[in-house]
Amino acid sequence: MVLPIVSSLNDSPFEKAILLLSGLTLLLIVSLFLGHSANAQSNKQEKPNFIIIFVDDQGYQDLGCYGASDIKTPRIDRMAKEGMLFTDFYSQTVCGPSRAALMTGSYPLRVATERNRIDVHPYLHTNEITIAEILKEVGYSTAAFGKWDLAGHTQDSSRYTRTLLPTYQGFDTFFGTPSSNDNRVHLLRDDTLIEMFADMSQLTRRYTDEVIQFIKDSKESPFFVYIAHTMPHIRLEASKPFAGKSERGIYGDIIEEIDWNVGRILDALRNEGLDQSTYVIYTSDNGPWYLGRSRGHLERAIGPGAEEHGGLANPLRGAKTSVWEGGLRVPFIARAPGRIPEGKVCHEIASTMDMLPTIASLARTSAPEDRVIDGHDISDLIHGIPRATSPTEAFFYYQRTQVQAVRVENWKLHIPREADKKWGQYSKAEDDIAIERPQLYNLAEDIGETTDRANEHPDIVAQLMDHVEWARKDIGDYDRIGENARFFDPEPRRPDIKNGERF
Helix, strand or coil: CCCCCCCCCCCCCHHHHHHHHHHHHHHHHHHHHHHHHHHHHHHHHHEEEEEEEEEEECCCCHHHCCCCCCCCCCCHHHHHCCCEEEEECCCCCCHHHHHHHHHHCCCCHHHCCCHHHHCCCCEEEECCHHHHHHCCCCCEEEEEEECCCCCCCCCCCCCCHHHHHHCCCCCCCEEEEECCCCCCCCCCCCCCCEECCCHHHHHHHHHHHHHHHHHHHHHHCCEEEEECCCCCCCCCCCCCCCCCCCCHHHHHHHHHHHHHHHHHHEEEHHHCHHHHHHHEEEECCCCCCCCCCCHHHHHHHCCCCCCCHCCCCCCCCCCCCCHHHHHHEEEEEEEECCCCCCEEEEECCEEEHHHHHHHHCCCCCCCCCCCCCCCCCHHHHHHCCCCCCCCCEEEEEECCCCCEEEEEEEEEEECCCCCCCCCCCHCCCCCCEEEEEEEEEEECCCCCCCCCCHCCCCCHHHHHHHHEEEEHHHHHCEECCCCCCCCCCCCCCCHHHHHHHCC
């Protein structure tokens, strides 16, 4: 930039001095402005954006990149090619607990609930610290879209605790439903009901529309978007452009529609120049519905063809509600061009609980230090650092309030338990069984959990049982309160344990 410091050689010495000082002042102002702009840009680059796409009840094998041949998912498959795919990533067995684990970085049984109530789907206490609250403290704009399920769960999304909605848990804005879509969906804007009996076939597109608009409105500051799709939780409804188009019935139609809308989000990031400054994560809250033995109940709610509404967890055993691998092991893809290497596959253990400490680290802040956080910073895994290993020593499989299995490295131990009288109808008969003695499986050799190796490795059984006893003591179990379980209200702690009940 050339500045007219001296306008003429014939100017007087006084005029030359004034002009010189003016030019120097202007140079200083420009320099300060450019320096400020550079610092602002640097700060923006230091604080990347985050988008978590959290689908509902999607099976492990229901994406092309995970082996599906009858469901077309080109945009998500491309996302995997441009980023990192995890093969051993875990959530929880059902909807609400998975969301509690994701938001707080902790096992659901450790998480505090309103009035200490115990429920299948937690009433997340406002004194819990969510990912959104951590990021807001360091300048992030935050938004939640879709299914919340942490303020009360009813089949028609009509009853919930208003003060536990996302806008009371760290999110600047919320558009979605407080609960599930078993029968119908009512939509809220922040904490206000704005629409009853929403057309469920339009929800995937409408949530995505909101995400794209938020990206455009928030691109000048770092942002965090949590989009929790209502689908493919039953009941399923696809929009006209996708209905009847897949080779897997209505379930496949839904996944292909989600795929198309994931592509819309990625396109929006490119169009707004945010592609390389945004981490996009795709995962599911648990495994798929198995609708075989519960078909009669579901046909009354859905109509004929209810079986088409369920996904596939192949080659895993089990499905949603169970602690077999098919209940908790889910797809996980992370993409951030220039930050995450392309086309990598990670076989290390990780879980939704790792998202809070990982995102906190990437945003140059930290997870809460005044409470036990079970998740770990897995940014080395996501970034493909050579020889990086999982920081998870043991992963515990809880079915609601009961610990039922543990995994350490490739060994998984199921501990004795009764058959599931309440939710067993959502499992195949051969999976809804009582386990009378510990069963040990090598998941590296036997991903389908078919061959019990407990008799061959009593030492490994003993080691894993030690981990289970630690979890029972520290996190809790159906018949005991964990030493580091959190309670913020004066009501009796865990009323369900009075009679040693499994909930």
